[in-house]
Amino acid sequence: xxxxxxxxxxxxxxxxxxxxxxxxxxxxxxxxxxxxxxxxxxxxxxxxxxxxxxxxxxxxxxxxxxxxxxxxxxxxxxxxxxxxxxxxxxxxxxxxxxxxxxxxxxxxxxxxxxxxxxxxxxxxxxxxxxxxxxxxxxxxxxxxxxxxxxxxxxxxxxxxxxxxxxxxxxxxxxxxxxxxxxxxxxxxxxxxxxxxxxxxxxxxxxxxxxxxxxxxxxxxxxxxxxxxxxxxxxxxxxxxxxxxxxxxx
Amino acid sequence: xxxxxxxxxxxxxxxxxxxxxxxxxxxxxxxxxxxxxxxxxxxxxxxxxxxxxxxxxxxxxxxxxxxxxxxxxxxxxxxxxxxxxxxxxxxxxxxxxxxxxxxxxxxxxxxxxxxxxxxxxxxxxxxxxxxxxxxxxxxxxxxxxxxxxxxxxxxxxxxxxxxxxxxxxxxxxxxxxxxxxxxxxxxxxxxxxxxxxxxxxxxxxxxxxxxxxxxxxxxxxxxxxxxxxxxxxxxxxxxxxxxxxxxxx
DNA sequence: CGAAGGCTTGATAGACCTCAAACACAGTGG
DNA sequence: CCACTGTGTTTGAGGTCTATCAAGCCTTCG
Numbered sequence: 283x284x285x286x287x288x289x290x291x292x293x294x295x296x297x298x299x300x301x302x303x304x305x306x307x308x309x310x311x312x313x314x315x316x317x318x319x320x321x322x323x324x325x326x327x328x329x330x331x332x333x334x335x336x337x338x339x340x341x342x343x344x345x346x347x348x349x350x351x352x353x354x355x356x357x358x359x360x361x362x363x364x365x366x367x368x369x370x371x372x373x374x375x376x377x378x379x380x381x382x383x384x385x386x387x388x389x390x391x392x393x394x395x396x397x398x399x400x401x402x403x404x405x406x407x408x409x410x411x412x413x414x415x416x417x418x419x420x421x422x423x424x425x426x427x428x429x430x431x432x433x434x435x436x437x438x439x440x441x442x443x444x445x446x447x448x449x450x451x452x453x454x455x456x457x458x459x460x461x462x463x464x465x466x467x468x469x470x471x472x473x474x475x476x477x478x479x480x481x482x483x484x485x486x487x488x489x490x491x492x493x494x495x496x497x498x499x500x501x502x503x504x505x506x507x508x509x510x511x512x513x514x515x516x517x518x519x520x521x522x523x524x525x526x527x528x529x530x531x
Numbered sequence: 532x533x534x535x536x537x538x539x540x541x542x543x544x545x546x547x548x549x550x551x552x553x554x555x556x557x558x559x560x561x562x563x564x565x566x567x568x569x570x571x572x573x574x575x576x577x578x579x580x581x582x583x584x585x586x587x588x589x590x591x592x593x594x595x596x597x598x599x600x601x602x603x604x605x606x607x608x609x610x611x612x613x614x615x616x617x618x619x620x621x622x623x624x625x626x627x628x629x630x631x632x633x634x635x636x637x638x639x640x641x642x643x644x645x646x647x648x649x650x651x652x653x654x655x656x657x658x659x660x661x662x663x664x665x666x667x668x669x670x671x672x673x674x675x676x677x678x679x680x681x682x683x684x685x686x687x688x689x690x691x692x693x694x695x696x697x698x699x700x701x702x703x704x705x706x707x708x709x710x711x712x713x714x715x716x717x718x719x720x721x722x723x724x725x726x727x728x729x730x731x732x733x734x735x736x737x738x739x740x741x742x743x744x745x746x747x748x749x750x751x752x753x754x755x756x757x758x759x760x761x762x763x764x765x766x767x768x769x770x771x772x773x774x775x776x777x778x779x780x
Numbered sequence: 781c782g783a784a785g786g787c788t789t790g791a792t793a794g795a796c797c798t799c800a801a802a803c804a805c806a807g808t809g810g
Numbered sequence: 811c812c813a814c815t816g817t818g819t820t821t822g823a824g825g826t827c828t829a830t831c832a833a834g835c836c837t838t839c840g
Contacts, residue, residue, distance in 0.1 A: 336772075354678065357768040360686040364678045376675070379668040384675050384773040408660050418667050419628040421674065426625065426633050428677035429603065429613045435684035436729030437609040440796070471818060480685030482797055487820060503805095519606040523585075524633040689828070720786065731829050736788060752837095 294323065294346050294396060301344070301370020304457045305423055305528050306416045315410055319403070321396040326350075326389035333374060337383045341397040345369050348393025349469055353477070354385045363478035365427065366390075366451065368458045375421050378403055391469045423526045430524045435480050438519065443479040444489045446518030448499065448506060453522050457529075464508040471504070493517070543572065543595050543645060550593070550619020553706045554672055554777050555665040564659055568652070570645040575599075575638035582623060586632045590646040594618050597642025598718055602726070603634045612727035614676065615639075615700065617707045624670050627652055640718045672775045679773045684729050687768065692728040693738045695767030697748065697755060702771050706778075713757040720753070742766070 299313035308316075323346070326332065332350065333339055343350075350367040364385055367373040373387050378400055407414035430450070434443050451468065455461035470478075476486045493499045498514045500507045508514055515521075548562035557565075572595070575581065581599065582588055592599075599616040613634055616622040622636050627649055656663035679699070683692050700717065704710035719727075725735045742748045747763045749756045757763055764770075 352678070354682040356682060356686050362682040362685040364681050376671040379664060379671050380675065380775050382772065382775070384775070385678055411657050414663070415628060418670070421667070422625040422628050422670060425670065425674040425677055426629065428674055428681060429601070429634055431681050432613050432677060432684060433603040433605060433611040435681060436611040436726075437605050472820095473818075483818090484798080484820085485796055488796095491820085523631065526629055526631070526633070722786080732786090733788085733830080734828055737828095740788085 294321070294394075297346050297370050297396070298344050298372070298398075301372075301458070302416045302420060303528065304370065305526055306419050307528060308416060309412065312410065312412050312416070315406060315413060319398050319406065321398050323394060323396050326393045326395060328389060328391055330389045332387045332389065332395070333383050334386045335383055338381050339374060339377050339383065339400070341399050342372050342377055342403055343374055343387070344372050344396040344398060346394040346396055349390045350387060350393055350395075351390050351474075351478075352385050352387050361477045362480065363474065364431075365424065366454075366478070368455060368460060370458050372420070375417065375424070378407075378417070390474060426524045426526060440479070440481050440485055440489050441492065442518050443481070444475065444486065444518075445493065445498070445514050446520050447475070447479060448508065449515050449518050449520035449522075450525070452506075452508060453525060453527075457525075457527055464511060466506045466508070467504075468506050469504050543570070543643075546595050546619050546645070547593050547621070547647075550621075550707070551665045551669060552777065553619065554775055555668050556777060557665060558661065561659065561661050561665070564655060564662060568647050568655065570647050572643060572645050575642045575644060577638055577640055579638045581636045581638065581644070582632050583635045584632055587630050588623060588626050588632065588649070590648050591621050591626055591652055592623055592636070593621050593645040593647060595643040595645055598639045599636060599642055599644075600639050600723075600727075601634050601636050610726045611729065612723065613680075614673065615703075615727070617704060617709060619707050621669070624666065624673070627656075627666075639723060675773045675775060689728070689730050689734055689738050690741065691767050692730070693724065693735065693767075694742065694747070694763050695769050696724070696728060697757065698764050698767050698769035698771075699774070701755075701757060702774060702776075706774075706776055713760060715755040715757070716753075717755050718753050 295317045296313065298319070299308060299316045302308060321344070326348070332343060335354070345367050347369050350373050352364040352367070352373055354362050354364060356362065365373070374383070377383070403417070407417060427450075434446050438446060448466065452461055452464065452466045455466055461467060472486045472490065473483045476483045479486070490501065494501065496513070498508070498510045498517060500509055544566045545562065547568070548557060548565045551557060551565075570593070575597070581592060584603070594616050596618050599622050601613040601616070601622055603611050603613060605611065614622070623632070626632070652666070656666060676699075683695050687695060697715065701710055701713065701715045704715055710716065721735045721739065722732045725732045728735065739750065743750065745762070747757070747759045747766060749758055
């Protein structure tokens with residue numbers, strides 16, 4: 283917990299620009315504008331709820347560190363995780379133009395977030411088309427990921443879904459500078475993995491055993507190492523085009 | 532095919548404004564700007580492909596009449612429908628800021644579409660913040676629908692999924708002025724219904740029989756009538772909040 | 781009238797879920 | 811230092827939901 287405060291705050295101020303640059307090239311001027319946004323920083327503990335369905339937030343939330351998720355709770359009490367959010371991302375960017383939350387957001391690990399007033403972001407967008415386009419583009423990429431999840435949930439087997447999810451998360455963590463060496467500090471329980479893939483905990487466990495048995499992955503605690511990247515992408519039918527990474531055009 | 536051309540063209544020119552007004556209030560001036568967009572009209576036959584995964588379109592497509600869908604094809608040949616698009620909607624609005632299509636778009640019925648150059652839409656957005664916000668907002672609502680589909684595919688039974696889809700499509704068709712009296716001119720085969728809900732044709736057929744047997748719906752050809760709206764919403768766990776209709780705030 | 785596409789039905793198989801219990805591990809308090 | 815506790819993981823057995831296969835039927839349309 284004894285982080286070098288000054289350095290950390292500097293990095294924090296730049297986190298949105300860095301996050302957007304995963305997908306979009308920004309000018310130094312644009313990044314300066316983003317650094318100037320007023321933020322207040324908050325620390326979340328695991329499972330802490332940031333927003334709930336029906337809320338009408340006035341601030342957007344930028345993830346500085348840790349992992350957050352969006353989720354929906356169904357009538358029968360079942361939970362479905364809709365999305366994962368890593369450092370540099372804004373889980374509730376849609377709040378800029380939709381007043382009421384149609385899902386909840388909570389922390390999955392200890393996490394630090396920066397709260398930014400919607401008003402400040404809207405004014406910035408109005409005055410700076412390049413930044414507005416970058417933010418819009420980011421919301422479109424979020425939607426592209428939703429589309430891939432729809433395909434995954436609708437047409438992939440449990441085996442394929444989990445393999446695909448690991449591929450996606452590794453690629454995104456890697457692009458965000460959080461993972462390297464094919465090792466993914468995932469921090470998810472098998473229960474949460476099930477809520478994301480529409481499977482039961484028990485079945486997630488058995489699929490993970492299968493993936494380990496085939497020497498595609500290794501798990502140590504809640505960290506996943508990918509032993510055979512090509513094999514895993516084949517198992518999940520993973521093609522990163524839908525992530526629209528800057529490096530991939 | 533002998534439509535009254537003049538009247539039709541007038542309505543066509545206004546279709547984008549009318550479509551956006553389903554979710555967002557526009558000024559008369561904004562609608563005038565939208566009417567001034569350069570468009571070229573094209574007629575599609577059922578199953579005709581408009582765009583394929585990997586394409587880099589230069590025009591956006593506005594649906595004037597008929598039904599279109601977005602879909603993904605998986606490695607094993609399985610198909611998942613990602614979204615349905617009705618009159619007034621723009622299936623590939625994400626193309627404004629994402630250069631490469633990550634999914635395909637095709638017509639499900641005979642359909643008329645208007646092609647609008649991306650460049651014209653971008654310039655319009657740059658010069659008119661209200662219209663830009665309306666377009667952005669529409670892409671965010673598309674994403675909200677994706678989120679609901681993720682929850683549906685992940686956590687609802689076949690029975691709930693189909694009931695929910697019928698509720699959603701009736702609500703959207705109704706908002707678009709295409710359906711009324713709880714009768715939905717759906718025009719989908721059971722095969723297509725299965726591709727949207729991640730189910731086999733055979734199972735879709737059995738679920739429809741169940742819904743009919745419970746007097747929730749009636750089908751005549753490819754038209755669905757909802758006999759018991761409240762019962763159907765309960766069967767599907769349907770709450771229209773996620774559609775962010777203008778009338779609902 | 782024939783052909784094609786879509787709908788319906790039955791039988792069987794398999795994927796995945798539920799329930800229940802044992803096990804592993806980290807954190808806590810005595 | 812060691813029970814104790816709680817959370818998460820693993821295992822087994824049985825059941826349910828949904829897929830697959832195969833065939834017959836019905837409607838539409840040329």
